[in-house]
Amino acid sequence: MNITVARLTVRGLLGRRRGLLLLAVPALLLILSVVIRAAAGQDESTTVNILGTLALGTLVPLLGLIAGTGAIGPEIDDGSIIYLLAKPLPRWKIITTKLAVAIGCTVVFAAVPTYIAGVILFGNFENLALAYGVGALIAGVAYSSIFLLFGVITRHAVVVGLMYSLLWESIVGNFVSGAKTLSVQQWALSVARKIADPGVVSSSVHLPTAIPLLIVVTLGATAFAAVRLSRLTLASEE
Known part of the structure; x- marks a missing residue:
């Protein structure tokens, strides 16, 4: 990891409107969890639905x-990446540093709030909060690598990422049986199912399948992003 690149990336993520979104989304989950707990009490089914779906x-x-x-x-997009690429720094190190920052953000703003929401909704019973917290962490790593790759290969990364999340993960990955095997959400649920008490969390993918797929997708997306970034450098120099 390169400290300078990490510092600049953190500043870019938290110093713009993205910082407000990173705070607003988990805050909404926590507020909703408090309201639901106050209205419905401690309910296993409600907790599973909120943590698994929302x-x-x-x-x-x-x-x-x-x-x-x-x-x-x-x-x-703004061309400032050229100044970073002009430094004598391996492209893979730039990518892995930025990925580490992105993963750190998902841990702080996704995994931890998911765990806290689980505690609010159901306490520490049946390891539900821990299971979904770890599942959110695992999914956050995979999503960060996938969307970082999108950021390198297309200028419409946000649009492509939204289409992927809404169409594939939310619709195809949840309702088409064959596609569930390639759903990050199902992989994360498989890990959560292993941690929670038996029969509490359900997943369409077995753990021996989910773990290798998580590793392959994360490492593959990271490697491909590094390769594409190197090509971007060559294209810019030409």
Whole structure:
């Protein structure tokens, strides 16, 4: 990791409107959790629905999109990435540093609030809060790498990322049986199912399948982003 690149990336993410979004989305989840707990009491089914659908299905991919594309997309759009690429710094180190910052954002603004929401809704019973918190962490890592790649390969990364989240993860990945195997949300639910008490969390993907897919997608997206960034340098120099 390069400290200078990390500092600039954090400043770019938190110093713009993205910073407000990063705060607003988890705040909405926590407020909603307090309201639901006050209205419905401690209910397992409600907790599973809120954490599985709203947190893992909406909050985590949205925050991964904000953090992943925001870590590098604006620099490519305004051309300031050229100044960074002019430094004698390996391109893979730029990508991994920005990915680490994006993952850190998803941990702080997605995984931790998901865990806290679980505690608010259901306490520490049946390991539900911990299960979904870890699931949000796992999904955040995968989403960050995918959306960082989008930020490198297209100037419309936010639009492409929204289409991916809404169409694939929310619709196709949830309702088309064959596509569920390739859903980050289902992979995260598989991990959550392993942590929670038996029979509490359900997933369409088994853990021995989910873990390798998570690793392959995360590493593959990161490697491809580094390669594309190197090509961007060559194109700019030409």
